[in-house]
Amino acid sequence: xxxxxxxxxxxxxxxxxxxxxxxxxxxxxxxxxxxxxxxxxxxxxxxxxxxxxxxxxxxxxxxxxxxxxxxxxxxxxxxxxxxxxxxxxxxxxxxxxxxxxxxxxxxxxxxxxxxxxxxxxxxxxxxxxxxxxxxxxxxxxxxxxxxxxxxxxxxxxxxxxxxxxxxxxxxxxxxxxxxxxxxxxxxxxxxxxxxxxxxxxxxxxxxxxxxxxxxxxxxxxxxxxxxxxxxxxxxxxxxxxxxxxxxxxxxxxxxxxxxxxxxxxxxxxxxxxxxxxxxxxxxxxxxxxxxxxxxxxxxxxxxxxxxxxxxxxxxxxxxxxxxxxxxxxxxxxxxxxxxxxxxxxxxxxxxxxxxxxxxxxxxxxxxxxxxxxxxxxxxxxxxxxxxxxxxxxxxxxxxxxxxxxxxxxxxxxxxxxxx
Numbered sequence: 001x002x003x004x005x006x007x008x009x010x011x012x013x014x015x016x017x018x019x020x021x022x023x024x025x026x027x028x029x030x031x032x033x034x035x036x037x038x039x040x041x042x043x044x045x046x047x048x049x050x051x052x053x054x055x056x057x058x059x060x061x062x063x064x065x066x067x068x069x070x071x072x073x074x075x076x077x078x079x080x081x082x083x084x085x086x087x088x089x090x091x092x093x094x095x096x097x098x099x100x101x102x103x104x105x106x107x108x109x110x111x112x113x114x115x116x117x118x119x120x121x122x123x124x125x126x127x128x129x130x131x132x133x134x135x136x137x138x139x140x141x142x143x144x145x146x147x148x149x150x151x152x153x154x155x156x157x158x159x160x161x162x163x164x165x166x167x168x169x170x171x172x173x174x175x176x177x178x179x180x181x182x183x184x185x186x187x188x189x190x191x192x193x194x195x196x197x198x199x200x201x202x203x204x205x206x207x208x209x210x211x212x213x214x215x216x217x218x219x220x221x222x223x224x225x226x227x228x229x230x231x232x233x234x235x236x237x238x239x240x241x242x243x244x245x246x247x248x249x250x251x252x253x254x255x256x257x258x259x260x261x262x263x264x265x266x267x268x269x270x271x272x273x274x275x276x277x278x279x280x281x282x283x284x285x286x287x288x289x290x291x292x293x294x295x296x297x298x299x300x301x302x303x304x305x306x307x308x309x310x311x312x313x314x315x316x317x318x319x320x321x322x323x324x325x326x327x328x329x330x331x332x333x334x335x336x337x338x339x340x341x342x343x344x345x346x347x348x349x350x351x352x353x354x355x356x357x358x359x360x361x362x363x364x365x366x367x368x369x370x371x372x373x374x375x376x377x378x379x380x381x382x383x384x385x386x387x388x389x390x391x392x393x394x395x396x397x398x399x400x401x402x403x404x405x406x407x408x409x410x411x412x413x414x415x416x417x418x419x
Contacts, residue, residue: 009083020064034058086160088138089145097159097167101218104169108211115211116170116178119225123203125164147189175210176345182206187357205232338364346388360388367416375403375411
């Protein structure tokens with residue numbers, strides 16, 4: 001046990017057996033004295049002396065033993081556990097988080113290993129406490145702790161570091177592994193609370209940082225993970241009203257680039273100068289009683305070629321083949337070309353409230369292709385939050401255009417963006 005945690009444990013021990021309040025430093029000193037006295041008594045008596053006897057002797061000599069209590073080893077073990085864990089969730093507490101983080105970070109530096117930190121909190125947790133009361137909130141915290149505990153390796157650590165805040169330390173884990181685990185935990189928690197029918201979109205939000213890519217200091221990694229947690233919240237929360245100060249001070253995820261994902265109609269291209277058709281362009285001499293007539297303007301429809309019709313994005317995006325390939329040709333086809341995201345671990349959170357995860361296969365100007373093993377859960381029109389490299393999370397509305405059987409029991413679902 002680390003020194004500071006040991007001091008906290010011994011402080012509780014002396015409070016239990018002697019009903020005295022000692023500082024952590026005093027508790028450590030008395031403990032060292034008890035171990036030395038035990039060794040001394042054992043040598044002088046020629047037999048092993050119990051630790052309880054040495055403790056009683058040290059405390060009695062210091063005038064601190066007022067109400068002696070003999071403790072079983074199991075009770076001693078319980079005190080040790082209580083000093084290191086959170087009583088509600090039985091996860092390690094914040095004190096142990098700081099100590100273990102420092103220890104694992106030093107070990108990763110020494111052996112040149114990666115170390116992933118993942119921080120979690122419960123999205124809209126305060127609404128649960130306000131509407132259903134703190135007992136229901138405690139139940140949800142315990143379910144979150146259980147979800148984290150079930151998915152850990154023996155070398156991983158889970159902590160409760162605040163009210164609804166949790167953290168994981170994942171030794172020898174890179175960004176890809178930590179991201180995959182975080183998504184699984186998010187989906188698993190959503191499934192576990194679904195039977196409660198809370199009618200509040202409670203979710204396990206997360207942010208992660210990996211040593212050494214994101215930093216080499218403990219405080220830097222914590223700050224990076226917190227910032228990414230905040231980014232995820234921005235991508236999934238409903239935008240504030242346009243009149244609120246928050247709305248005017250920052251841009252929500254649905255208002256960020258690329259503009260194609262917002263599905264506004266493209267601006268019409270300015271027409272090139274065209275020749276008029278059989279129109280007399282000589283100035284007409286004005287009569288004294290009438291205003292002078294000027295030459296015809298190109299803006300008048302009867303003198304120019306009609307502008308090409310501007311087709312909205314939604315209409316164009318539906319002009320696809322059965323496999324989802326756009327039917328555009330020539331230079332226009334480059335605009336509708338899809339970008340493959342098969343090897344980038346891009347994903348989409350599907351639905352409102354309790355979300356499901358689908359893999360993003362490719363992305364284009366007019367739509368996106370998803371891969372899932374449960375196509376029956378997808379309606380003809382649905383909402384999703386896309387998580388793809390480089391871009392921030394983007395909230396979109398989708399319409400299913402086609403569905404095709406994929407590999408290993410998966411299904412490819414082609415969707416078009418709708419306004």
